[in-house]
Amino acid sequence: MIDRLQLERLRELATDIRRRDLEMVHRARLGHIGGDLSATDILATLYFAVLKVDPEAPDWPERDRFILSKGHCAGALYTTLAEKGFIERDELRTYMQPHSRLGGHPDRTKMPGVETNTGPLGHGLPVAVGCALGAKIDGAAWRTFVLTGDGELQEGSNWEAALSAAHYKLDNLTVVVDRNGLQQGDFTERTMHLDPLPDKWTAFGWSVREVNGHDHAALLDVFDQLPFQWGKPNCIIAHTHKGQGVSFMRDRPAWHHRVPTDAELAHALSELNGHRVLA
Ligand SMILES: Cc1ncc(C[n+]2csc(CCOP(=O)(O)OP(=O)(O)O)c2C)c(N)n1
């Protein structure tokens, strides 16, 4: 049964993450806010209800591994990791500054909690397959999760990795596809057809579920069902909206990497949260 208090907490966390991310991107004058906002509810649910990770011991060997394959959305990951306690919230102010640990893409050599460097699309899933296979060989209980973009699936490396995950029966591996229907400059279906996307993953030997990627209860429920089928890797197609939470950013291609003006930031923050002051 889903706990109402947990759901309320997730909603508050996701709102806080969105607000801090918007402020961070506005301050730096750089970032990918549209894709950050589509991934926020997935990240909040993973980090606060699913992943076994310990901010006090980021290298704990038994931790679950999470890889943000859509590395351009580092802003959403940094704000989530800060909320979780991997870094001080104040450090978010250094995003994109010279010598900051918080660069445009996640760097595992700098940032605690980052498992692998990403940014060039199409590499997170291949690395995740290696992690999951390693855990199987070791007989370890930890799981591997990877979040990909949908436009990112145009990279052929994903499909090679998908083949091998099924071949090695990696039921300890879960890919979440952030299915927001948009890529850098246009809609995915106008650029390169992905649909029927669930059928493609199924044909590659994966067990597939679809979910509303902004519904925390639905996300909790689907993560709770893992593994979906013994001996098969798991694919969750999360239907999302780029720019979710801010009306004038939602589903608009321009907000892939536009930066809000002062007035737009104020508007966005007021929309996101009338009821709560950040700590
Ligand atoms: C190999 C590679 N090609 C191009 C880019 C530039 N790029 C950054 S984000 C992006 C679009 C990604 O779209 P999608 O995967 O759907 O991400 P989201 O919509 O979640 O932002 C592109 C083409 C890149 N980072 N890597």
Ligand SMILES: [Mg+2]
């Ligand atoms: Mg997309």
